[in-house]
Amino acid sequence: MYQALDFEAPILELEGKIEELRHISGGSNVNIADEVDKLQNKVSKLLKQIYGKLTPYQKIQVARHPQRPRLKDFIQGFVQDFVPLAGDRLFAEDQAIIGGIGRIKGYAAVIIGHERGSDTESRLRHNFGMARPEGYRKAQRLMDLADRLKLPVICLVDTAGAYPGLDAETRGQAEAIARSIEKCLTIKTPLISIITGEGGSGGAIALAVADQIFMFEHAVYSVISAEGCASILWRSADYKVTAAEALKLTAQDLLKLKVIDGIIPEPLGGAHRVPQEAIHKLSDTLERALKELIGVDGSVLREKRRAKFIEMGRVGIVG
Amino acid sequence: MNWLRDFVKPKIRALVSKKNVPDDLWTKCSNCEQMIFHRELASNLQVCPHCSYHMRMNATSRLQMLFDNAEYRIIEFPTGLADPLKFKDTKKYTDRLKENRAKTNNQDAIIAAHGKMGGVGVVIAAFDFDFMGGSMSIATGEALLSASRLAILQQAPLIVIPASGGARMQEGILSLMQMARTVAAIQEVKEAGLPYIVLLADPTYGGVSASFAMLGDIAISEPGAMIGFAGRRVIQETIREKLPNDFQKAEYLLDHGMIDMVVTRRELRPMMIKILSLLQNKTPSAQVLAIKKK
Numbered sequence: 001m002y003q004a005l006d007f008e009a010p011i012l013e014l015e016g017k018i019e020e021l022r023h024i025s026g027g028s029n030v031n032i033a034d035e036v037d038k039l040q041n042k043v044s045k046l047l048k049q050i051y052g053k054l055t056p057y058q059k060i061q062v063a064r065h066p067q068r069p070r071l072k073d074f075i076q077g078f079v080q081d082f083v084p085l086a087g088d089r090l091f092a093e094d095q096a097i098i099g100g101i102g103r104i105k106g107y108a109a110v111i112i113g114h115e116r117g118s119d120t121e122s123r124l125r126h127n128f129g130m131a132r133p134e135g136y137r138k139a140q141r142l143m144d145l146a147d148r149l150k151l152p153v154i155c156l157v158d159t160a161g162a163y164p165g166l167d168a169e170t171r172g173q174a175e176a177i178a179r180s181i182e183k184c185l186t187i188k189t190p191l192i193s194i195i196t197g198e199g200g201s202g203g204a205i206a207l208a209v210a211d212q213i214f215m216f217e218h219a220v221y222s223v224i225s226a227e228g229c230a231s232i233l234w235r236s237a238d239y240k241v242t243a244a245e246a247l248k249l250t251a252q253d254l255l256k257l258k259v260i261d262g263i264i265p266e267p268l269g270g271a272h273r274v275p276q277e278a279i280h281k282l283s284d285t286l287e288r289a290l291k292e293l294i295g296v297d298g299s300v301l302r303e304k305r306r307a308k309f310i311e312m313g314r315v316g317i318v319g
Numbered sequence: 320m321n322w323l324r325d326f327v328k329p330k331i332r333a334l335v336s337k338k339n340v341p342d343d344l345w346t347k348c349s350n351c352e353q354m355i356f357h358r359e360l361a362s363n364l365q366v367c368p369h370c371s372y373h374m375r376m377n378a379t380s381r382l383q384m385l386f387d388n389a390e391y392r393i394i395e396f397p398t399g400l401a402d403p404l405k406f407k408d409t410k411k412y413t414d415r416l417k418e419n420r421a422k423t424n425n426q427d428a429i430i431a432a433h434g435k436m437g438g439v440g441v442v443i444a445a446f447d448f449d450f451m452g453g454s455m456s457i458a459t460g461e462a463l464l465s466a467s468r469l470a471i472l473q474q475a476p477l478i479v480i481p482a483s484g485g486a487r488m489q490e491g492i493l494s495l496m497q498m499a500r501t502v503a504a505i506q507e508v509k510e511a512g513l514p515y516i517v518l519l520a521d522p523t524y525g526g527v528s529a530s531f532a533m534l535g536d537i538a539i540s541e542p543g544a545m546i547g548f549a550g551r552r553v554i555q556e557t558i559r560e561k562l563p564n565d566f567q568k569a570e571y572l573l574d575h576g577m578i579d580m581v582v583t584r585r586e587l588r589p590m591m592i593k594i595l596s597l598l599q600n601k602t603p604s605a606q607v608l609a610i611k612k613k
């Protein structure tokens with residue numbers, strides 16, 4: 001069953017009507033088919049209208065939609081011969097981050113990403129995509145592997161943030177994230193990151209210090225969640241909508257701020273409505289980026305990556 | 320790259336030694352609640368003489384405490400009234416900046432300086448928690464970058480003293496990007512073969528602990544300093560369990576292998592000088608050789 005978001009109520013209403021008509025007619029009456037077409041057009045129009053000007057907070061809702069394609073869907077969708085690789089070789093296997101080797105449009109690559117899960121059982125197993133230090137250390141290990149064997153690294157980012165737990169802190173959550181950033185800036189192999197859903201703070205940037213960074217049209221990427229920001233700066237989570245606007249966390253804002261390199265368009269009504277289309281678009285983007293980056297000298301790649309981040313965020317600096 | 324020009328050019332001005340006279344002559348220790356006279360507290364490096372509680376220290380006091388004869392030169396870094404997101408919560412970010420500049424006399428939440436420690440040239444960048452909770456801004460990133468590049472130019476070790484609640488929300492994603500930026504900056508220092516020492520001061524959290532702060536060649540902290548990624552309250556709300564009393568304290572991190580040592584404030588300077596000497600003077604000195612000959 002489709003889980004509608006609050007602002008989708010008018011769409012849902014129309015779709016309900018279509019369902020009703022179909023039910024009554026049993027698919028035989030031509031006149032009703034015309035009516036259905038008309039309503040369908042209305043739905044498309046409405047989707048275009050609503051999704052064409054989503055507010056930042058509505059984008060957060062879309063980015064967190066439970067039916068939005070997850071890492072598993074992307075891997076199944078466009079990675080051939082995926083071989084998952086487990087463990088950080090230090091303490092544990094953390095399923096909040098999944099990694100492995102596979103082939104994308106013919107290119108062998110290391111694929112790493114947050115997995116949030118899609119039902120209660122898998123959500124618990126993947127800890128809702130909130131990684132512990134082991135997840136980030138596994139990512140570092142796989143980046144090293146890619147570096148040594150000259151494979152490009154693809155990171156798919158979708159997390160509310162790193163897991164804020166007692167065990168995670170005790171085993172060095174901050175250190176694990178810091179080392180991941182350092183690793184991203186060290187490897188001499190192409191590194192491409194895509195924010196597919198929610199890019200939550202340090203837990204996201206740990207996998208997103210890349211040569212090229214893309215975001216889905218309705219993905220968000222932020223230093224803190226809108227709710228967290230509201231409760232600290234406005235002293236009430238009720239201001240989450242205001243905070244979402246102030247934080248400039250949409251793909252469109254981030255492209256303007258030159259924090260990302262491109263936006264991947266989503267199907268009408270968001271990736272969760274037509275996941276297959278979103279999956280195809282992403283694989284096309286990856287193919288283009290891989291073609292561009294593979295073959296570039298590793299030292300040059302790394303130098304450019306570092307320079308990119310050194311220059312990034314100098315916006316507004318008055319020399 | 321235009322970096323050489325960028326940081327050689329900024330005027331490096333000498334510190335004006337202006338004695339800060341505190342408004343209150345007496346301070347109450349937040350640990351043992353004893354009253355301490357301000358002169359006694361200052362001469363004791365902001366450590367309670369009754370219970371040894373280490374109080375927070377601002378950036379200027381840190382620099383005065385560490386450099387030989389409290390002499391150093393401040394490295395100026397570009398700031399300006401940067402407000403890239405035109406951010407406004409209950410107050411405008413530009414107003415907050417102005418207020419904090421007036422309050423602390425600093426341009427942003429960091430002071431970077433160079434001078435000598437035990438006769439060895441060093442660059443030190445100290446965060447100022449009094450300036451918006453020591454939060455990491457584009458300007459603090461800029462200061463760390465300038466400090467790193469001056470260290471390389473002078474072939475001097477880099478010492479960084481974070482004291483920060485984490486990222487500066489008012490700079491949004493650009494604050495988050497400082498994590499990558501500062502890591503890239505210290506990577507240059509490391510690759511130049513220079514020591515990078517971090518003194519994790521109370522408190523070190525969030526985007527600061529999860530970037531340059533946790534990447535020191537040597538990681539030092541002070542008794543009782545709080546260090547972590549997520550704050551205590553957030554963790555408590557997530558796991559709904561009681562946290563150990565010493566959780567996220569420097570001693571707890573030491574026990575769990577996350578830092579090298581916990582050093583009292585009084586012993587910090589001698590310890591750092593010893594480390595710097597070991598890392599910078601790697602062969603027998605003329606004096607030692609002369610003694611051996613005898």
Ligand SMILES: [Zn+2]
Nearest residue numbers: 348351367370
């Ligand atoms: Zn006391």
